[in-house]
Amino acid sequence: MRSYKIKIMPHIQRPKRPVTLVIIVNYHSARMCLDAAASVVAADALGPIQVVVVDNSVDAAEAHVLGDGLPEGVSLIVNPENRGFGVACNQVLAEYAPDMIFLLNPDAVIDPECLIRLQRCLVSDAHIGAVGPQIYWDAARRFLLPPSLPTEAMAFHGSLAPYPALERLLCLMWRRWALRVWKAVKPLRVWNLSGGHVLLDAAAVCRAGGLFDERFFLYYEDSDLFLRLRQAGYRLMVEPWAVVVHGFDRCARAEIAQKRQWMQESAGRFWEKHGAGTAGRFFRKDRVHLNLRSFLQAADRIWDGVLPGETASSPDAVFPEAFSMKVPAELSSGWLFEWSPNENFLPAAGCLGTGGALEFSAEDFALLSPGRYAARVGRDGAWFPEAVKFWIIKDDGIAKSRSTP
Template identity: 45%
Template sequence: MQTLAIIVNYKVAALTVEAARSVLESESLFPCRVVVVDNSEDAREESLLRFALPRGVDLVVPPDNLGFGQACNLVMENFSGDFILLLNPDARLLPGCLQRLQHVLLQEKKVAAAGPQVYWDDHCNYYLPPPSTPFMFLYAPVATKAPPGSWIKKYLGLFWRRHAIKTWRSEAPMEVRNLSGGHVLLKREALERAGGLFDPRFFLYFEDTDLFMRLRKAGYSLVFDAGARVVHHYDQSAQHDTEKKRQLFMESHEKFLEKHLTGGKLWIHKILGGLFLLCRENSDWEKIPVFTAPFRLEVPASVRKNWLFEWSPAPDFIPAAGMFGRGEYVDFSAEYWDMLAPGRYYGRLGGLSGKSLDRCRVCWDVREKVVMKERKMDE
């Protein structure tokens, strides 16, 4: 048996090299072949990869940017492997991760995919959001029509929080309804029976949720194993062409809805969208002070024994990253600040039950990072 690892690079060559190295250095039950696809359309990126990728890693450079899904399809069609490992270029496997995921797939014939616990930072303090359930992808977006602070947005935010806490605090492997295509191990046999790897209509985004829905429809199950761990320096490649990627997200979401919302589901979607327009606005984020530099928050005395701090680019916290802790303060240090792409972020702090959640909130703005160019001596 063999594991085929696929990494799709987009203008983050240095991180891609580290991702490939993490796979090669991982303990594995079978031989592992690593293939990198460079979608950058950039000669400098290609040159960096050819120079720095570890020996034995195959590099594929298509003439055009194929998108994530099609790049993965290209590798799967041209390279052999009983297990397919997909890994984002800004992620890396931690020791023991690959072997644990392999064990999960070997234990049950009907398990088609296994995913790890994902951390944002090298210290593994912050958990990245677990994958949303297909229900959230199908119906939660209609809630965007509701005004800020409306009851539906608060409800969905709390629903998401419970889902995240359950995933982050889990210890034993558990069956789930969705995984992330950015770090997952798949069975080739199951993929072939479910219609292939990724649907080519999705250039970027939602190709993975579509895949996992097809696998479950074909009778397979998905397993999340918290003991397998990955660090994902989220959104590093997305810092390039941010507006273009936002547009691609919206286009892929429309295609996803067109494919999966049929019959009664479509009518439910339309009715909910109309009802949410009638919700009242109840947002007070404009009253919350905005930080423009790393900050420290004082934790309410009632939750100092066990709290959760969440942050998100969305004020409804769908999705959100989170850190558990104890003590009097939460420090959002310069190390974390510098990992974020420019933009507005929202934070909330409370007990695991939600206690004090509305009393301790914060906003912050990360601005464009300015790189000073050297001036010529004659200027």
């Protein structure tokens, strides 16, 4: 893993009634953005808040919806061109001098007590630079979105591609970590957060080099910020009693392909700026010493023998629509239902439950972006879940659903 020189920050007395700047950047999501802004205006807070919505849509219809529908007191900036998420956030911050900065995606809504719980966590310790909430995917609050992957884990995971058993072990370790975050009952220190819903200490952001690096058009600008905060000696926390519902990937669904391209480009810029990390450089094939490579190959064979195989419900079990299914009796005391765009379930959304049946409702299915998702049901606390595996496929042309036994 990459090592950092940690700075010890002096104790700073934060104000008991902080001024909080809320920034919401809209991109072809005006109707949802109205709900996001309304949830902030209705939320409890320790001190005064100023809510600013920036419209990057370059669409008169979007600007009209926002201008007519935003709650009283919310400021609106309509940009004549879209220069990216980071530029829009920096644009707002340059006009204010807040104690705290709350960033919220336009497709997310917060609970009435979310903001004040985040604020209380932030003021509790001068070494905390950012606090994020517990993130639910659906309005019914059954599905939890995964904690953000730290940069070190991303680099390390990519380096394990030649060693499938070690890669799977890392994925199982991440499952354990996700469960720890999902089951937390008090603030928990983490390695990374999401810029889609986070409360930042403005002074800490300043000491870490500013809010966002404007070379990132969209995506990874938050990973860069949180890495800089950690390097500056600040902690990142999750406050589990602060709740946000983030439908995820609902903004500008017609431009999903373009968004994926932006993500790929931003990932490249991130690694250009920070390097692939010690793990990534260390495991490059042209640099790995023969003895080390032999050791990793041997370790991979050992773990391949230790990790049990997973039992699929059938070789091709597929659900192209809402479904319900039976849960094996041995899992009824406590199970975890996960779905992910990746077959290794890194990362994955999760639903904790008990009983003999689970349901993926029509409302859940409607929230999914088109694509193919790996899914499984296994023991919620086990290192090696005895999983029932299947696929959820949206808009793939399949005519009918096939049920599991």
